[in-house]
Amino acid sequence: xMNASGSPVRQSxxxxxxxxxxxxxxxxxxxxxxxxxxxxxxxxxxxxxSALVDDLIEGGLLVELExxxxxxxxxxxxxxxxAPDGPAGLGLEINVDYLAACVVDLTGAVRHRLVARADQxxxxxxxxxxxxxxxxxxxxxxxTIDGLTLAGAALAVPGLVTPDGLVRVxxxxxxxxxxxxxxxxxxxxxxxxxxxxxxxxxxxxxxxxRADHGGEPTFLYVSGEVGIGAGIVLDGELYxxxxxxxxxIGHVTVFPDGRPxxxxxxxxxxxxxxxxxxxxxxxxxxxxxxxxxxAVVNLLDIDQIVLGGGYAPGFDRLRPGIxxxxxxxxxxxxxxxxxxxxxxxxxxxxxxxxxxxxxxxVRDNPAAWSGRLG
Amino acid sequence: xMNASGSPVRQSxxxxxxxxxxxxxxxxxxxxxxxxxxxxxxxxxxxxxSALVDDLIEGGLLVELExxxxxxxxxxxxxxxxAPDGPAGLGLEINVDYLAACVVDLTGAVRHRLVARADQxxxxxxxxxxxxxxxxxxxxxxxTIDGLTLAGAALAVPGLVTPDGLVRVxxxxxxxxxxxxxxxxxxxxxxxxxxxxxxxxxxxxxxxxRADHGGEPTFLYVSGEVGIGAGIVLDGELYxxxxxxxxxIGHVTVFPDGRPxxxxxxxxxxxxxxxxxxxxxxxxxxxxxxxxxxAVVNLLDIDQIVLGGGYAPGFDRLRPGIxxxxxxxxxxxxxxxxxxxxxxxxxxxxxxxxxxxxxxxVRDNPAAWSGRLG
DNA sequence: CTCAAATAATTCAACCAATAAACAAATCCG
DNA sequence: CGGATTTGTTTATTGGTTGAATTATTTGAG
Numbered sequence: 001x002m003n004a005s006g007s008p009v010r011q012s013x014x015x016x017x018x019x020x021x022x023x024x025x026x027x028x029x030x031x032x033x034x035x036x037x038x039x040x041x042x043x044x045x046x047x048x049x050s051a052l053v054d055d056l057i058e059g060g061l062l063v064e065l066e067x068x069x070x071x072x073x074x075x076x077x078x079x080x081x082x083a084p085d086g087p088a089g090l091g092l093e094i095n096v097d098y099l100a101a102c103v104v105d106l107t108g109a110v111r112h113r114l115v116a117r118a119d120q121x122x123x124x125x126x127x128x129x130x131x132x133x134x135x136x137x138x139x140x141x142x143x144t145i146d147g148l149t150l151a152g153a154a155l156a157v158p159g160l161v162t163p164d165g166l167v168r169v170x171x172x173x174x175x176x177x178x179x180x181x182x183x184x185x186x187x188x189x190x191x192x193x194x195x196x197x198x199x200x201x202x203x204x205x206x207x208x209x210r211a212d213h214g215g216e217p218t219f220l221y222v223s224g225e226v227g228i229g230a231g232i233v234l235d236g237e238l239y240x241x242x243x244x245x246x247x248x249i250g251h252v253t254v255f256p257d258g259r260p261x262x263x264x265x266x267x268x269x270x271x272x273x274x275x276x277x278x279x280x281x282x283x284x285x286x287x288x289x290x291x292x293x294x295a296v297v298n299l300l301d302i303d304q305i306v307l308g309g310g311y312a313p314g315f316d317r318l319r320p321g322i323x324x325x326x327x328x329x330x331x332x333x334x335x336x337x338x339x340x341x342x343x344x345x346x347x348x349x350x351x352x353x354x355x356x357x358x359x360x361x362v363r364d365n366p367a368a369w370s371g372r373l374g
Numbered sequence: 375x376m377n378a379s380g381s382p383v384r385q386s387x388x389x390x391x392x393x394x395x396x397x398x399x400x401x402x403x404x405x406x407x408x409x410x411x412x413x414x415x416x417x418x419x420x421x422x423x424s425a426l427v428d429d430l431i432e433g434g435l436l437v438e439l440e441x442x443x444x445x446x447x448x449x450x451x452x453x454x455x456x457a458p459d460g461p462a463g464l465g466l467e468i469n470v471d472y473l474a475a476c477v478v479d480l481t482g483a484v485r486h487r488l489v490a491r492a493d494q495x496x497x498x499x500x501x502x503x504x505x506x507x508x509x510x511x512x513x514x515x516x517x518t519i520d521g522l523t524l525a526g527a528a529l530a531v532p533g534l535v536t537p538d539g540l541v542r543v544x545x546x547x548x549x550x551x552x553x554x555x556x557x558x559x560x561x562x563x564x565x566x567x568x569x570x571x572x573x574x575x576x577x578x579x580x581x582x583x584r585a586d587h588g589g590e591p592t593f594l595y596v597s598g599e600v601g602i603g604a605g606i607v608l609d610g611e612l613y614x615x616x617x618x619x620x621x622x623i624g625h626v627t628v629f630p631d632g633r634p635x636x637x638x639x640x641x642x643x644x645x646x647x648x649x650x651x652x653x654x655x656x657x658x659x660x661x662x663x664x665x666x667x668x669a670v671v672n673l674l675d676i677d678q679i680v681l682g683g684g685y686a687p688g689f690d691r692l693r694p695g696i697x698x699x700x701x702x703x704x705x706x707x708x709x710x711x712x713x714x715x716x717x718x719x720x721x722x723x724x725x726x727x728x729x730x731x732x733x734x735x736v737r738d739n740p741a742a743w744s745g746r747l748g
Numbered sequence: 749c750t751c752a753a754a755t756a757a758t759t760c761a762a763c764c765a766a767t768a769a770a771c772a773a774a775t776c777c778g
Numbered sequence: 779c780g781g782a783t784t785t786g787t788t789t790a791t792t793g794g795t796t797g798a799a800t801t802a803t804t805t806g807a808g
Contacts, residue, residue: 006398008418009391010766011793017383018795024380036756044382048795050757074755075803160706168709218616230673234613241675242592243710248672251705253665256629265703291627295669298622299604301615329639331625332534335542336617384795385764392766410785422766424786448784449774 015052016367018044022052023061023082023366032065032079053080059370060086060149061106061362082107087151087369088143089358090193092136092184093200093351094157096120096172096226099132101139102348104355105148106362108210112142113348125175129183137189151369152194152358155180156203156350158227160245165197171262172226196357200350201247204343205231206238206360207353208306211344220293220302221343222249223309223350224278228270232300250274252292275310286318290325297330297338308343315342389426390741392418396426397435397456397740406439406453427454433744434460435480435736456481461525461736461743462517464567465729466510466558467574468531470494470546470600473506475513476722478729479522480736482584486516487722499541499549503557511563525743526568526732529554530577530724532601534619539571545636546600570731572614574724575621578717579605580612580734581727582680585718593678594670595717596623596663597724598652598685602644606674624648626666649684660692664699671704671712682717689716 025038035053039046056062065079086106093100097119103112114135120128136153143150157180159170165181184195205221208231216236223229228250232239240246250270251263258267271277272288293305307315319340326340327333345352362369399412409427413420430436439453460480467474471493477486488509494502510527517524531554533544539555558569579595582605590610597603602624606613614620624644625637632641645651646662667679681689693714700714701707719726736743 006391006395008395008416008766009388011385011388011764011795014383014385014388014765015794017380021380021382034756042382045796046757047759047797051794072755073753073805075757077756160709232673239608239674242677243675243706245706245709246673246675248675248705251672251703252669253628253703254630256661256665263705268703287630291630292669295626295666296673298625299606299620299670299673300613301617301620301622303616329625329627329642331622331637332617332619335534335619382795385766388765408785419767420786421768421788425765446784447776447782449772449786451785 012367016365018042018048019052019056019366020364022049023056023363026062026080027082027363032081034077034079036077038080056366059366061366061369084109085147086149087359087362088148089355089362090136090139090143090150090153091203091351091353091355091358092132092153092155093354094120094128094132094155094173094180095200095350096158099128099135100348100351101132101135102351102355103139103143103148103150104352104359106359108356108359110352110355111146111148112139114139121172121174125173125178125180126183128173129178129180130187133184133187133190136184137187140189150193150358151362152196153184153190154196154198154203154354154357155184156200156354157197158200158225158229161197161199163240163244165195167197198354198357199229199231199244199247200225201229202231202238202240203351203353203357204308204345204349205233205306205353206357207345207349208308208343209233209236209238210353210356210360217304218300218302219304219306220296220300221306221308222289222293222311224273224275224307224311225309226275228274230296232302234300249292249296252295254288254291278310278314282314282317283321286321287325289318290322291329293322294326294329297326297332301332302338303336304339304341306341306343308345308349309347312342312346386741390739392416392422393426393430393740394738396423397430397737400436400454401456401737406455408451408453410451412454430740433740435740435744458483459521460523461733462522463729463732463736464510464513464517464524464527464564465577465725465727465732466506466527466529467725467728468494468502468506468529468547468554469574469724470532473502473509474722474725475506475509476725476729477513477517477522477524478726478733480733482730482733484726484729485520485522486513488513495546495548499547499552499554500557502547503552503554504561507558507561507564510558511561514563524567524732525736526570527558527564528570528572528577528728528731529558530574530728531571532574532599532603535571535573537614537618539569541571572728572731573603573605573618573621575603576605576612576614577725577727577731578682578719578723579607579680579727580731581719581723582682582717583607583610583612584727584730584734591678592674592676593680594667594674594676595680595682596667596685597683598647598649598681599683600649602648604670606676608674623666623670626669628662628665652684652688656688656691657695660695661699663692664696665703667696668700668703671700671706675706676712677710678713678715680715680717682719682723683721686716686720 039049088105099116160168167178201223221231230247230249251268255267259271261268273285278285413423462479473490534542541552575597595605604621604623625642629641633645635642643666647659652659
């Protein structure tokens with residue numbers, strides 16, 4: 001008999017959930033909250049929060065800040081903060097003309113950053129991944145010197161990626177069916193790390209999500225490089241789709257009988273708002289983008305659109321044209337406006353998002369990170 | 375300080391979750407499972423399942439079937455099934471040319487069904503809702519005679535609805551800012567029921583979800599009436615969007631400089647695949663639908679599309695044209711096919727989905743239904 | 749300078765829910 | 779009739795949260 005849906009909850013799941021809740025409360029807090037403040041904020045009792053915080057400190061995820069600010073009568077509170085020397089994430093990116101790696105600690109600070117510029121299309125996938133492996137090993141060595149322990153690695157690729165890390169196709173790299181996850185796992189320095197591979201726009205969207213921390217926003221991140229990709233964040237969660245291939249906005253039709261696209265169709269957005277086309281005619285790029293984005297808003301009722309990649313520098317140039325189409329074509333435009341803004345992270349968005357994805361995994365399930373917590 | 379995200383989990387939440395798990399396991403099971411079978415399926419122990427099942431029987435949600443089928447050695451199993459006289463859902467629908475109400479019990483069986491044909495555009499919203507209230511009261515009376523207790527009501531409306539039940543605009547009814555939820559709550563026979571209001575396509579999608587019970591499918595339901603709406607189901611959950619206005623596929627642009635639409639834009643899908651346009655040119659309707667659906671698939675990586683409403687009868691006529699566009703315009707068409715199928719529920723889909731939404735609420739949180747379970 | 753008030757954090761008994769293992773019930777088969 | 783087998787229940791145990799009491803550390807008043 002098939003397990004219908006969901007899985008049983010045992011007491012340990014309760015603990016795991018509440019550990020994550022406490023950790024996230026600290027992470028999303030503007031100041032350094034005390035145990036009592038966390039209790040008030042979460043609804044847990046002070047006793048429970050104390051026990052959970054002890055475990056998180058023991059596990060190296062939280063630190064207690066000794067100097068307590070005076071705030072009135074009573075015993076001063078001991079502030080809590082994410083441990084800067086706790087688990088860190090290794091973010092990797094491979095793109096047309098560069099390789100990059102970075103180490104981001106639990107607090108979100110970028111501790112190391114390495115970029116190697118070179119045209120990857122001239123290399124075989126194996127050679128490119130080997131080179132990336134060397135960069136990753138270098139980043140890990142630097143992290144180790146800093147006393148950081150890596151919790152995992154994530155790689156951003158401009159292409160279609162399956163959940164188990166197989167790159168089915170990355171047109172601009174010229175890749176097809178490359179098992180990037182396996183290649184990276186074979187690098188000795190990474191052999192003991194869980195390695196995830198994901199689409200570049202998806203991870204960049206996660207990077208923007210962290211920058212916009214706190215709430216649980218719904219937004220679309222659009223990345224305009226040679227191709228155009230999008231990451232869809234719904235209620236604070238990245239939506240990947242059934243096979244992990246969501247966000248292919250570059251091949252949404254904007255002019256049904258328009259320019260032929262290398263995908264075989266006609267009138268794909270990419271042919272009007274890709275890097276080359278945008279340079280040739282920015283107004284047309286904006287109009288085409290507006291048409292495609294209006295479709296997204298009509299379908300998903302998204303109220304925030306973030307333009308990243310190559311769109312961020314030219315944002316002011318594109319904005320009026322996009323907004324005109326949105327006003328015209330979004331059914332609910334008068335009832336509720338759509339916010340358009342440039343990405344806050346620059347070219348590093350995908351790499352940062354990759355590293356963030358790793359530490360997000362730790363934050364969402366701290367019990368799994370430290371054996372001592374379970 | 376703001377509660378960051380999520381809420382604490384206490385022991386009672388564990389029980390609530392596992393109660394729902396057991397109930398859903400019975401609901402999604404093809405046969406009448408025994409306690410032992412549920413234990414094997416869910417991973418809970420037989421002792422725990424026994425205790426939970428006792429509570430669910432006590433609360434009137436499950437019944438034990440005495441006649442046990444012989445299946446080999448050992449003590450015969452006592453089959454369990456959803457209680458047909460447990461809580462039921464009242465589904466309501468208001469559309470251009472009819473009002474409808476139905477009562478669906480916990481097992482999903484339609485126990486009562488009332489339809490009143492009349493052009494609602496000739497009535498004021500107040501008069502139409504009053505008439506619907508009478509129909510609802512009649513349905514409730516019939517349910518009471520059957521010994522059914524209503525758990526709530528849900529109303530399907532062809533328009534934009536806010537989460538608190540305000541109909542912002544329903545173009546084909548000529549409605550604007552009508553508080554449908556409040557109007558129904560004022561009906562004496564419904565005063566003690568929770569009343570939800572939702573978009574017609576959303577609820578119809580939920581109806582299809584139940585018909586396709588068991589898994590946690592991702593699909594798009596498209597309803598082609600005078601206007602065109604869509605319900606988006608992701609991983610077994612209806613996606614409503616930030617304001618509840620998702621699925622407005624009728625106003626996705628298919629021909630940017632095409633026919634003017636009453637929304638003010640040009641080239642909306644509705645102008646090419648709405649009821650009138652489809653009657654005039656089915657091939658054009660199919661092509662336009664294919665273009666818009668390809669956009670959805672590219673964006674959301676959805677692998678199943680269900681055509682309902684007016685599209686269901688003409689499905690075979692439309693299919694080739696739609697599939698041709700999908701093959702051409704979906705980037706991942708070669709990697710993974712998109713399934714196109716007609717809706718299994720007919721014109722009743724939205725009303726059925728509304729009733730299903732109510733009993734879904736009970737199934738998802740049985741502890742809240744019966745005070746005895748807490 | 750001492751003591752009361754206030755606030756933070758910990759300790760401890762009680763409780764709730766799931767678990768594991770033993771036990772009882774009901775049937776089949778030799 | 780008796781062992782094998784499977785279902786369902788009982789009982790002691792464990793893990794985790796709760797609530798109340800307790801300890802810790804500060805401010806402020808007399």
